Amino acid sequence: MAGSCEISNIFSNYISAMYQPEEAQPPMELLAHLGKEDNLALPAETTAEKPAWFGELPYFWSKAQVLEWISYHVEKNKYDASAINFSCCNMDGYTLCHCTQEQLRLIFGPLGDELYTRLHEIVSVSDELTWIIDLLEKEDMSSQEIFQDSELGNSCTKESLEEMKSTNPFYQADFSYVSGALSPGSSDISVSGTGMSHSPNSQDSGGSDIDPDPTEVKLFSSDDGFADYDKEDVKHGKRKRGRPRKFSKENRDCLETKKSKHSPRGTHLWEFIRDILLHPELNEGLMKWEDRREGVFKFLRSEAVAQLWGQKKKNSSMTYEKLSRAMRYYYKREILERVDGRRLVYKFGKNSSGWKEEEVLNRK
DNA sequence: GACAAGTTTCCTGTTT
DNA sequence: CAAACAGGAAACTTGT
Numbered sequence A: 001m002a003g004s005c006e007i008s009n010i011f012s013n014y015i016s017a018m019y020q021p022e023e024a025q026p027p028m029e030l031l032a033h034l035g036k037e038d039n040l041a042l043p044a045e046t047t048a049e050k051p052a053w054f055g056e057l058p059y060f061w062s063k064a065q066v067l068e069w070i071s072y073h074v075e076k077n078k079y080d081a082s083a084i085n086f087s088c089c090n091m092d093g094y095t096l097c098h099c100t101q102e103q104l105r106l107i108f109g110p111l112g113d114e115l116y117t118r119l120h121e122i123v124s125v126s127d128e129l130t131w132i133i134d135l136l137e138k139e140d141m142s143s144q145e146i147f148q149d150s151e152l153g154n155s156c157t158k159e160s161l162e163e164m165k166s167t168n169p170f171y172q173a174d175f176s177y178v179s180g181a182l183s184p185g186s187s188d189i190s191v192s193g194t195g196m197s198h199s200p201n202s203q204d205s206g207g208s209d210i211d212p213d214p215t216e217v218k219l220f221s222s223d224d225g226f227a228d229y230d231k232e233d234v235k236h237g238k239r240k241r242g243r244p245r246k247f248s249k250e251n252r253d254c255l256e257t258k259k260s261k262h263s264p265r266g267t268h269l270w271e272f273i274r275d276i277l278l279h280p281e282l283n284e285g286l287m288k289w290e291d292r293r294e295g296v297f298k299f300l301r302s303e304a305v306a307q308l309w310g311q312k313k314k315n316s317s318m319t320y321e322k323l324s325r326a327m328r329y330y331y332k333r334e335i336l337e338r339v340d341g342r343r344l345v346y347k348f349g350k351n352s353s354g355w356k357e358e359e360v361l362n363r364k
Numbered sequence B: 001g002a003c004a005a006g007t008t009t010c011c012t013g014t015t016t
Numbered sequence C: 001c002a003a004a005c006a007g008g009a010a011a012c013t014t015g016t
Helices: A004-017 A027-032 A063-076 A093-098 A101-108 A111-141 A158-167 A214-220 A231-235 A249-255 A269-278 A302-312 A320-332 A357-362
Strands: A287-291 A296-299 A345-348
Touching: A063 A111, A101 A111, A269 A287, A269 A302, A269 A320, A269 A345, A302 A320
Parallel strands: none
Antiparallel strands: A287 A296, A296 A345
16 A cells, blocks of 8 residues: 555545536635534634644645644643653544544543544545545455554554553543544445456456456445345346446445435536546556547456446446446536547547646645 | 436437 | 447436
8 A cells, every 4th residue: 555645645646636616616615614613613813824733634635744633632621631642643644534532532531532522523535535435444354453564663552552551541541442433434335346456457458348257246246235226127027227226225224324414516427537547646556647648548447447436326227338428528628538440548628627747736 | 205406217200 | 259449318316
């Protein structure tokens, strides 16, 4: 997995590149819409000098940003910092996000609860970004328990926490090492893998036609109960046209964990595609630029991309065929342009944005 | 509840 | 022949 700084760049890049056209939402607003001015927004006069952690999601904070964030809350709460074991604060945002409330309480005492709450308020705005976070999570899933992540070089190790358990007066409860404490609803997809994790193969040999990759597609495939609802009906003849209902609202609510009431706008297919292309380090050979300047790109593993899109939309029956129909609708709106004679190749049109190198760089 | 936007699903036919 | 492309038609989801 990439270092956290790198990911942090990816992330800010992602945020800034995202949903720019109509919404024109700068990152600041993205976070500020939390509305609670005391948890994020700073006093008006300080906003010219934003703290390092502001404007980025905690998951991607560096150690320095984490420290700054902690200091901010220590100060804000007039908390007696002498009670804090700062040797345990040497963690990056990734680690911080994985701390349970108990762990934070263990490290920070009563302030831990406050930190936990604040942290997750910030994190909860990241719903629209969770597909990337999910990918990162899954990439990491196999590799370690986060507190042992030598790459991150955290001094807040499992051992040190264990040790604190016995010595720290704040310690009250058991904790597990990985809590998956990201934004609520971020992982209700319950995937066991995207098929993207560490597949050094990703036959970039120019063809998607080898796409199928059955093992991989199987990984995507659904346990979520929506998947095959229609196949039977199709076989047996009549089936309503168009998208069938999945479940009644009640049933769906039972199956899904809580999700923010209105899923954020900006989850458009072309943006999803663009963002995959903008983060080759994350897309692991799903797609590639054919002509970066011109915005020409190609699906390398079309079915895998479709599955990923399906995951994002919680629709496990997504296929490239359906995805491509949606892509074709973009021709009329000039979000995409046709590329004749080339299979699986598309081109961004004049009504798309955020993919050009200048645009991406300018927002860094 | 109506409406619009953006898909999603299905289908038939064509091209590669 | 299979896979991809094209587009019409209709249904669905979500936000306003």
